[in-house]
Amino acid sequence: MTRPKETLDCVKLLDEYQRKQARAEKAERLLFEGVEGKDVYNIAAPFEDQGEMVLPGRVEPRDSEYSQVMFFVERSGKWQPREGAPVFDLQDPFHTRIGGELIIGGVQIYPHPDQAGMLMWRTVFYSGNSVSELKEFFKGPDGMKDLRLVELADGSIGIFTRPQGEKGGRGKIGFARVRSLKDLTLEVINDAPLLEGQFSDEEWGGANEAHLLKDGRVGVLGHTACYDKAGDRHYYPMAFVLNPSDGSFTDMELIAIRDRFLPGPAKRPDLRDVVFSGGLVRNADGTAVLYAGISDADAQRIVIDDPFAKFE
Template identity: 65%
Template sequence: MKRLIKNAVKTCSVLVEEYEQKEQAFRPEKLVFKGVGEKDVYNITAPFEDEGELVIAGRVEPRDSEHSQVYFFVNRNDEWVPREAAPVLQLQDPFFTKIRGNLILGGVEIFRHPTLENALGWRTVFYRGTNIANLKEFFKGPDGMKDLRLVELQDGSIGIFTRPQGEKGGRGKIGFTRISTLEELTIDVVNGTPLLEGQFIDEEWGGANELHILSNGLVGVLGHIACFDEEGNRHYYPMTFVLNPETGEYSDIQLIAMRRNFLEGEAKRSDLEDVVFSGGLVRQEDGTADLYAGISDAEAQKITIQDPFIQFEK
């Protein structure tokens, strides 16, 4: 496998400077969602095939609330509308993968915090089934952990990407381990997963959003890195890196787009204007890739970039 060279930790500001020197993302497009009233649709997945039809899962919620649902949308005359008879899940920030031929669908479940008054807790919840219609819940991650992801590796084992916060992960750092089967997935395994060192300074945070198995068995990670500015505004940037599951080596983080590359639009709050939340990446044969993303916690867009993983397949 290709040897991956990891340099010193890079902050958001350094990554932005590096991105400014690269070929920029292009062809931004707003995705039009209908059929959910006045609610916003954002933090979408990339389109995936289910029963012969392309489907997008999206976070749907009122502008003034964090209580969201995940709908499954299909394209009708260039508009995405809820799929008839599809389940509606009480989740945020959906994601999907395929493991051993099954669809794995997940998202973030919020709940009343057990000890803090008027506060919410959260955890990642996973469903599986042969298709969307028969999804059944099969695992809840640790309380307080978002961005927990699974991927079937080239040898048939399962990679786990975690993102603890608090004593172990600070504001949020990425960990990686592997298991043989989904039956080995437990809270203890997730909590015991070692962190990838040197990715984030303590003042910043990040997580994995979607995982791609490259032609040589490396794992291409689509994720995000984020920080606060001095005024308390959040800045979320879509990023990628590559990990070798055999050796544990991983490459430097690189940004693949910024908010200004997308079309102007509304924001859920003023402190969320510079938020791009990676949803999914569809790699194309011409060396480009379409990035699907949530924008400013209020809408969904897609944009075309140079495929960030090709360099690791050569």
């Protein structure tokens, strides 16, 4: 696939973002009830389901990685579990629509088959006409998070992958397309070409949400991440645009950083500087609301410039 103009690492991207003095305003913490003192973080953007706005979130004890995905509705300024909605044993929810049908996904963890005491993970997809009708329809490859689907302008399906290991190192984004969901297979995912040159070998990233733009290109909301010398993690929300016709893509750019959100708790000290892109609600005035998980312990939203408006 086409190489971007320059491979930009986190330090350069952060410097560019700070020099731009980008819009980041109205930071707001989402308040949750009915979760028995557990944290809610790595939320997706809200979506309409059966006439009301529903927000999926990762619900988890502070001292655990075993989480559930729950669906919340807002009542008097606080988000409460939606009555009768399913609860999935997943992490990091996301959603899209394909052929008018709701697609929900998340990361499933399970004991590592070969390493005692270790965990493995995979992305699991559900579909249905509404949240209440969701049924599992596909499991991604073992060891792959950040697997995302998007319906393209011609009705085909774009697939964003994130292999790790021999092919993807710490985690790089790949892209493939199939004619329909029936053609979605592990082989297609595993064989998806990488977006070469997007990440250095020391860093990693993934796609979190895909937006079909007016010209048929795809706006990708994602994250890029790195370790510092002390071993602390740094996660930054980023965006870029991909042309599914030829695989070309724009340079990624940061769209927010931790300091622009409200102060709050962290799951561990090494996760203080983590912003996990959950979802983007684009507004008609050229702004967008970014929903994000903060420091693996908090859920916030912030108003930014729509990173895809300049491409339309």
